[in-house]
Amino acid sequence: MAKIEGFRVINFKALKDVTLGRLWNRQDLEPITPMTAVIGKNGVGKSSLFDAFGFLADCLKKGVEEACDARGRGGFESIRSKGQQGPVEFEIYYKEHGNARPITYELSIDLDPYGRPFVSKERLRQRRKGQSHGRPFSFLILNKGQGMVWKGEKDGMQYDDEQELMDLFQALKEGTQTEESKETEVVELEDLRKLGIATLGSLKQHPRISAFRRFIEGWYLSYFTPDAARSLPLAGPQKRLSVHGDNLGNVVQYLEREYPNRFKTILKKIAEKIPGIRKIDTERTKDGRLLLRFNDQGFNDPFYAQQMSDGTLKVFAYLLLLEDPSPPPFFCIEEPENGLYHKLLESLAAEFREHATGRKGGSQVFVTTHQPYFVDALEPNEVWILEKGADGFSEIRRASDYELVKNMVKEGLPLGSLWYSDYLDAR
C-alpha cells in the first residue's frame, strides 16, 4: 500500500511553512509513521493541516479555482497565508509500495493578473534505481501549463540547473533530437485551472503519473456527522462510507452480503464498546429506502438509526471504515474523540494503529485530536505538536524530538498524560 513519508505546506492558511516527515532534499528527517496524530491548542492550525490534504484532493477533482471556493474556504485570498505574496505550495514525498523508490510531487498555485487562481508549477520526480544522492530525475515539469513529460516507468529528465531544463525544452520545441528528447514530450495544457496530473494521469503512456493520480483520488477524508448517518438513503449495497456517512445502511447491506465474517467482527467489536448492542441490520421500506436497525438486548423491538445516540453511530462508522475490505491508501479524521466515552479512546487509537500497520495492508491514518486519552496509546514519533509562533504562523514539532519525553515513555509513562502535564510545550 502507498505511504506518504513527508508533506510540506507553504502559504496555506496558518501554515506559512510547515514540514512533516522526510522530503527528497531532507533525507536526514524521519518519515512520518503509518499512524500520525497532530495535537495542539485551539487555533494552532490542526484543521488547516487536515484541510491542506482536503484542498489537494479537491484541486485534483475539481480544479484549483473551484477547490479554493469549496468547503467554505472562501477563495484564494482567504486561504493564502495573510500578508504573503507568493504562491500556495505543497510537496508530497511518497512511496507507491514498501520497496518502491519514493516520488516527490510539487504543486504551486498562484493568482493570474485577473485575480484567478491557476496552477503555476507542477513537478514529479523520482530517483533512478541505485541513485542515492543528487537531484532525482523529473518525469513531469510544468510551468504555467507548458512543459515536458517523460514517457514510461523509468528514469526522467536529468539536469543540474534550470537553464539545462530550458535548453532541453527549447530543443524539443524546435524538434532537435537529443538522447533525452526521444523519451520526452512537450506538453501544453489548455486549462490552467486543472492539474497536469489530472490530465496526463488519465493516459496509459504515463503509468507513474496515473498511479500518483489514483493515489490522491483514493484519499479518504472523513467529515462524518451523526445526522448524515440518520438520513434515509435509497436501498442498494455500497462499498465505502461516503465522507459524511449518509450511506451507513448501504455499506451494512454490502458487508452483510459480501463479507459476512467481517461484519460479524464489527458487531462483536461494537458490542464490546457500547453496552446492550446485539445486532445491527437493515430493513428495506416499501418505497425503496433503507432503515438501519439496532437490536438492543433490553428490548424486543429494534431501534432505528434515527433514534440511536451520536456516539454509537460514530463508533459504528469507524468500525466499518477500519474493516473496509479494500481500504483507501490514506485516511484522515478530525477529532475522532468528539462525542465518545473517554474509555473508548485508547482502544480506538490502538485500533487505528493496528489498521495502519497491520499485515492486511490498511490505510495510513492521519488524525487531529485534543484528547490525552487518545494520545496515551501513541508513540512519540507518531505525535506532532502544532504551536503558534511569534509571527502568528504555525510551527510544528515531533514529540520524539524531546529526549526527556522519549525516555519517560520508554519507562512506561503514557504520552497523553505527559502532554497533559505540559511536557510537550515549547522548550
Ligand SMILES: Nc1ncnc2c1ncn2[C@@H]1O[C@H](COP(=O)(O)OP(=O)(O)OP(=O)(O)O)[C@@H](O)[C@H]1O
Ligand atoms: N489565510 C490565513 N493566514 C493566516 N492565518 C490564518 C489564515 N486563515 C486562517 N488563519 C488562522 O489559522 C488559525 C488556525 O485555525 P485552525 O482551524 O486550523 O485551528 P485548529 O488547530 O484546528 O483549532 P481548533 O482546535 O480550535 O479546531 C485560525 O485561528 C486563524 O487565525
Ligand SMILES: [Mg+2]
Ligand atoms: Mg480545528
